[in-house]
Amino acid sequence: xxxxxxxxxxxxxxxxxxxxxxxxxxxxxxxxxxxxxxxxxxxxxxxxxxxxxxxxxxxxxxxxxxxxxxxxxxxxxxxxxxxxxxxxxxxxxxxxxxxxxxxxxxxxxxxxxxxxxxxxxxxxxxxxxxxxxxxxxxxxxxxxxxxxxxxxxxxxxxxxxxxxxxxxxxxxxxxxxxxxxxxxxxxxxxxxxxxxxxxxxxxxxxxxxxxxxxxxxxxxxxxxxxxxxxxxxxxxxxxxxxxxxxxxxxxxxxxxxxxxxxxxxxxxxxxxxxxxxxxxxxxxxxxxxxxxxxxxxxxxxxxxxxxxxxxxxxxxxxxxxxxxxxxxxxxxxxxxxxxxxxxxxxxx
Numbered sequence: 612x613x614x615x616x617x618x619x620x621x622x623x624x625x626x627x628x629x630x631x632x633x634x635x636x637x638x639x640x641x642x643x644x645x646x647x648x649x650x651x652x653x654x655x656x657x658x659x660x661x662x663x664x665x666x667x668x669x670x671x672x673x674x675x676x677x678x679x680x681x682x683x684x685x686x687x688x689x690x691x692x693x694x695x696x697x698x699x700x701x702x703x704x705x706x707x708x709x710x711x712x713x714x715x716x717x718x719x720x721x722x723x724x725x726x727x728x729x730x731x732x733x734x735x736x737x738x739x740x741x742x743x744x745x746x747x748x749x750x751x752x753x754x755x756x757x758x759x760x761x762x763x764x765x766x767x768x769x770x771x772x773x774x775x776x777x778x779x780x781x782x783x784x785x786x787x788x789x790x791x792x793x794x795x796x797x798x799x800x801x802x803x804x805x806x807x808x809x810x811x812x813x814x815x816x817x818x819x820x821x822x823x824x825x826x827x828x829x830x831x832x833x834x835x836x837x838x839x840x841x842x843x844x845x846x847x848x849x850x851x852x853x854x855x856x857x858x859x860x861x862x863x864x865x866x867x868x869x870x871x872x873x874x875x876x877x878x879x880x881x882x883x884x885x886x887x888x889x890x891x892x893x894x895x896x897x898x899x900x901x902x903x904x905x906x907x908x909x910x911x912x913x914x915x916x917x918x919x920x921x922x923x924x925x926x927x928x929x930x931x932x933x934x935x936x937x938x939x940x941x942x943x944x945x946x947x948x949x950x951x952x953x954x955x956x957x958x959x
Contacts, residue, residue, distance in 0.1 A: 615720045640704060641716030643727055648682055648718055666801060671730060679730040680715060685723040695801035696724035702803045705774045710765040712788060712798040731796050737784035740849050752889055754793045755850045760928035761795035762787050766843060767921040770836040778804045778834055782842035783823050784849050804834060822857030822867060827915050837915030844910025848872040851904055853886030869911050876908045899931055
């Protein structure tokens, strides 16, 4: 009992209760016992591991009522981990949206912080774009557009419609999960920021992921919702090019995908950077690719005031998903010919 009390205090249990009591949450979370979660994961068996990252390890768990859950267990305990653990609970309990992963509960009795989520079975958007295992996974343009539109919908909700507005601060393809029907679920709220609608900027220590970071935020320490728009622009660029956001092995000019993407768009070289498998997809609509690329390019503007809002991004992506007769599709053989010959469709 003394050890449990120690862990409860160490993991910020008392502080979290105090903060939850002082704010209006959209829903409450369950506090799980150590025994419940160990039983659900076969004592955190390696065979139950479904994900790893700098934050910790994710296990697949099965509760007695057969519900499948995802259990995120921190790698270590310290002030940073405790702050992110508390912050994630405070932020995510403000949000009810179909494209945001739902937090079911937490556990204070383990040595390190533990969060319990609904289980999303189809891995991350990063996994499907970059297909690191060299397997059969292939994300069609239709599914890429869907994931982008749904993630944009979640972010637009965070910025404008949540009980207290939220800046995600770490939008990236590894934080967009896909369910078994390829619906997108936004996750990773450990460094997110609640902000007042009266605040135009929040002055804060820069946090985020290299390759996605908003350069304006990096240079000024001033955070606002347009930083999420920049992050999302990098995700769109990933979806179009199939390239990772940061790869030190690439030549210097192409090391950061965002800079490479903006440079190619400025030179009118869209086809040069589109993932070849997308170009070879049957009946691919090059105008759709061009519109999506132009949108990504606007999201990646250096100055935040020149970037669109997430609501505008959501609407543009939804418009692209709707069937239309005004965007003629291009047969795969014509696309292949254009790519080989180096000629560019005048509409691109």
